[in-house]
Amino acid sequence: MKAKGKSIRNVSVVRKLGIVGGLGSLAGGDLFYKLVKSRAVIEDQGRYHFLFEQHPFKDVLLPLDAGASMTSRKFYVFQVCKAFEASGLDAVMLPCFASQTFRAEVEAELGIAVLDMMAALSGHVRRSVPVGATLGVIASDFVRHSGLFEEHFGKDYPVIYPDVEAQSKVMEAMYGLDGIKDGHFDGAPFEAVHQACLSLRAQGATVIVPGMTELSLICGPLQDQRLNVLDINQIYADFATTDPQPHHRPAFKLGIVGGVGPAATVDFMAKVVANTPADKDQDHIKLVVEQNPQIPDRTANLLHNEADPTMALYATCKRLESAGADAIAIPCNTAHAFVERIQAHLTVPIVNMLTETVEWIVNAYGSGKAVGLLATSGTLQSQVYHQAASRAGLEIVTPGVDYQAMVMDAIYGPRGIKAGFTEGLCREQLLLAAEHLCELGAQVLILGCTELPLVLRHCEAFDINGHQVALVDPTLILARKCIALAGQVEGSSTQWNRAPRISQRS
Missing domain, CATH: 3.40.50.1860 (Rossmann fold)
Structure with missing residues (x-):
């Protein structure tokens, strides 16, 4: 259809998304990159507006051990989300598994949605992994002991984790000096995660499910080692740009x-x-x-x-x-x-x-x-x-x-x-x-x-x-x-x- 020599195109509703980047600068940046290069965004670049908030969380380098307190993290997430709300955004992306344990608490106090990363992961797993298959999860001690993965997958999939020694090495590889969160993606940090994945596969895991967003930073090299490792940042980006999102009604x-x-x-x-x-x-x-x-x-x-x-x-x-x-x-x-x-x-x-x-x-x-x-x-x-x-x-x-x-x-x-x-x-x-x-x-x-x-x-x-x-x-x-x-x-x-x-x- 044309009018006055110009094509008439359907105008898409603009979707404005905020990304909380300060909980892990490298993983947040990786999510932002995967958002802007996603097929949905490239095909309709005028539709998506992104606001990336990289104000660092003061305790970002503290390891998420089993007894880690979430109080300051909750307040930080809430404050950033309130700023996004005040800026007129439609929804917030929260690329942090520890923060997903209290996502609903924060969302209940907001007028905008905080997109559920676990819902994105759960939907992807259920579309691509047969029910009953064993999921090997690599997560922080806090997320592992929170029961987050059992809550979302336990009814349909057995969930297993690395043994005590492998888990300790994963925590060191992630949070230790010169670890993955510091930008060191090869050498000892990579090898520790690689060995944990091999251990999970030996225990019967069909797929390696991430419980740390930083795993997306080394997901490609792990996949090159013939490991079926999911890229949570890619899954979350696809979820935000293609899946219909329920309207959040406070x-x-x-x-x-x-x-x-x-x-x-x-x-x-x-x-x-x-x-x-x-x-x-x-x-x-x-x-x-x-x-x-x-x-x-x-x-x-x-x-x-x-x-x-x-x-x-x-x-x-x-x-x-x-x-x-x-x-x-x-x-x-x-x-x-x-x-x-x-x-x-x-x-x-x-x-x-x-x-x-x-x-x-x-x-x-x-x-x-x-x-x-x-x-x-x-x-x-x-x-x-x-x-x-x-x-x-x-x-x-x-x-x-x-x-x-x-x-x-x-x-x-x-x-x-x-x-x-x-x-x-x-x-x-x-x-x-x-x-x-x-x-x-x-x-x-x-x-x-x-x-x-x-x-x-x-x-x-x-x-x-x-x-x-x-x-x-x-x-x-x-x-x-x-x-x-x-x-x-x-x-x-x-x-x-x-x-x-x-x-x-x-």
């Missing part, structure tokens, strides 16, 4: 704009935890919270044109976005008057507590109801609840002037909720305002300030001097919605397939 993370107000934030978090269907800690949702009480007062801005909170709310949301939040919750009703102007400039959604609350009321009690609203005067003036209710066919009933003054005093007064009180005068004032709304015909009351559920809790049938009314807690509705969103992201987890339960403390 665990759902909820961002919370906290401090508006501080106690309401803690209450919201408690409701997320209490209503999540979980049997253990790990079943709960990741939360990232910025407790920012310095966000200017929303009501003061709406009523008296005091400091505008928009910038502070937006900046807080952007920091949550940068922290990897998949969605943002703002447990403050009045702040939702500013959500529309903020949302357009974010890449993650703000879960709108007001629209979720109105939708929940319609589903629970039907449309056409008179709904009383207990909220700050700023929320009332902004009309955000009125607008959401109008779209759903609900009528909002608000307190008269004197009763609204009681609500404001219950929230902001010297003995109010923001001052730390949840009993006494503030409760009495709220109950008087609630009774007043019932007398105006309200059958459902929205606790439309996130401080109010600290005094009155969500209840389907609450008696106020003979008036039976439903109390609806938007904070609880928001928590349940966020839990449902997490369940959609988590997918098939049986925990998330359970209906969220409403905690009695809510």
Whole structure:
């Protein structure tokens, strides 16, 4: 097909890969070389972008003996991978067998995939080696004792290793002075590995499987000796450039704009935890919270044109976005008057507590109801609840002037909720305002300030001097919605397939 004399070609999706090279500079460089000369890259050079990070790991020359600690190595790998993630890469290659023992741990904390080198090796072996054949593995003492190869091959292939003396010589050949990691590929280091391979073949090994990426540096000469030795760097390069890679989906993370107000934030978090269907800690949702009480007062801005909170709310949301939040919750009703102007400039959604609350009321009690609203005067003036209710066919009933003054005093007064009180005068004032709304015909009351559920809790049938009314807690509705969103992201987890339960403390 041609247009204006030029060929139209299918444009490939660019794949950006980072290579952690500092765990073994020579082996990392060998992998990079095999990537750029692979058939897939040569045939479509515009598709693949590589970023090779050769920042050396401080303990790179320490031998990986059986008791080697992985802590500093884990932190190093994580830091390099985070830098790759920040650079907009799609995935990371980790050419280090010791690091493959904790690959999944690191990947779980990232927003990009760390390509599984053992999956690459396992796939190659299963395509080319008959099931039941014996695999001879040359690996460091640490990898050998980690059970990594038994985990991936033990069900289908017997796995054997060099004897104690040969293994000692392999470790010296790799990590010793003038060893393979130092660039000495012949002489005594080569001969030690060669003899270990011969020993494995004599024990019945059909193929020599590498458990050290540096073996790729001498793989060719070993193959010249008629040894069936696999080249892990070539296998890993082919895997990264030809095999379809599963999309890495990190665990759902909820961002919370906290401090508006501080106690309401803690209450919201408690409701997320209490209503999540979980049997253990790990079943709960990741939360990232910025407790920012310095966000200017929303009501003061709406009523008296005091400091505008928009910038502070937006900046807080952007920091949550940068922290990897998949969605943002703002447990403050009045702040939702500013959500529309903020949302357009974010890449993650703000879960709108007001629209979720109105939708929940319609589903629970039907449309056409008179709904009383207990909220700050700023929320009332902004009309955000009125607008959401109008779209759903609900009528909002608000307190008269004197009763609204009681609500404001219950929230902001010297003995109010923001001052730390949840009993006494503030409760009495709220109950008087609630009774007043019932007398105006309200059958459902929205606790439309996130401080109010600290005094009155969500209840389907609450008696106020003979008036039976439903109390609806938007904070609880928001928590349940966020839990449902997490369940959609988590997918098939049986925990998330359970209906969220409403905690009695809510």
